Amino acid sequence: MSYERFAYVYDYLMQDVNYDGWLDFIKHEAQSYSVPGKDMLDIACGTGELSLLLAKEGFAVTGVDLSEDMLVIAQEKALERNCRLSLFRQDMARLDLGKEYDLITIFCDSLNYLEREEDVIETFKNVHRHLRKDGLFLFDVHSVYKMSQVFMNSTFTMTDDSVSYIWDCFPGDWPNSVEHELTFFVRDEESGMYERVEELHKQRTYPVLQLKEWLLSAGFQVLEVTGDFTGQPPSDKNERIFFTCRKK
Template identity: 45%
Template sequence: MNYQAFAALYDTLMADAPYDKWIDYMQKQLYKSNLLGSRVLDVGCGTGELLVRLNDFGAEVVGVDLSAEMLAIAKEKCEKAGFSPLLIQQSMTDLEGLGQFDVVTVFCDSLNYLETEQEVVDTFQCLFEHMKEGAVLLFDVHSVSKIEEGFIGHTFAEDAGEIAYIWTSFKGDHLFSVEHELTFFVQNELNYYERMLELHKQRTYPVDQYKQWLVEAGFCDISIQADFTSEYPTNKSERIFFCAKKNRGI
């Protein structure tokens, strides 16, 4: 599948994603009226939707993603918006040579795609090393209840015209993990539908475990909220937000 088709697929599936809410969350956590002048590293940047919004707020952005195909889409999208950020294909577990940043983001549950505990630990350490003194790390993850009750055993389907999908979620190999089996039907130029299969694996951990790993990596002043609110997570929360600082000087 060429990357233009994949972009149409991904962006259609993510059409209702709350990108503006992620920006609002950032603004509140940074105690600023805007992001003007901040150097921001967006890890798991995907097709660049957040990069475009961050640039609009005056941030100097760098994007990292494991997928070269996604980065190609992000490049095209950013250039169309009038800027050309540095986009790098790397794993978040082994970042290197990116410089230092004021803010690091890992949104849209990108962290949940890491398969092992050690990968999460390594990622926190890599992010810490790429942050300036006083810098802020912001990320979100699926809650345990979202994995256990919101995904496992459920089937989702949608017909969006040129794209349709069936999404079935099964219990994964590890505690608090899930496997998403996705079948896509994408209309091609001949008006035939091509069938495509993908398997996505996600894994999460209890809130206290993430907090422990952050502290062990050197982070402090850790604040935890749920579902784009200022409230601490409950057992019904779906998306958990973390804000952690490199030191107490910010």
């Protein structure tokens, strides 16, 4: 999957996303479980919006992402906001930074972009290897309910003067997977003309029990599983599942 064109409209489309909810979740879990320090790794950091909020809260943030374009935007934002971010282009399934962290995060359902079970398992192993003892691993995923009942065979649209899109969702090749076909119409400010940009994004999720099994095998203690920013155990209709894990 390539984010080359998508990266430049990503922040516009994500302007209503609950970054404050993720920030509050991270701060709450770090305090509740007495994370020993504030040295953290934000995996799949995208354009750096959450990473920058964390840096403002006093975390020493390293961000990694597969997209060079996303990282360029994240660096530009860091300079504009006078924040320090260390940024690296890395694949989470092949993560190798040669350093340990107090806290590692993978948010905004980024783990769901790994289509192969082996890559999810390797990501968990890599995160464990990069965590200090008793460090926390926090992440979220789309629920099976969201994949099967919200996304599957659905169409979403948005019309705006700057960016419009048609978003079609189809069954993927794997169980609990979806292919997102996105067609964007992006207005050029100088010419006023609209450019058509097409993207195909593939996502796959797993039942909570399967993810727990892989986490335990990777050496984690699963401290909490919650749903939809509530801090409560997930219900059958929660769309986003949060995991709080500690390195044993």
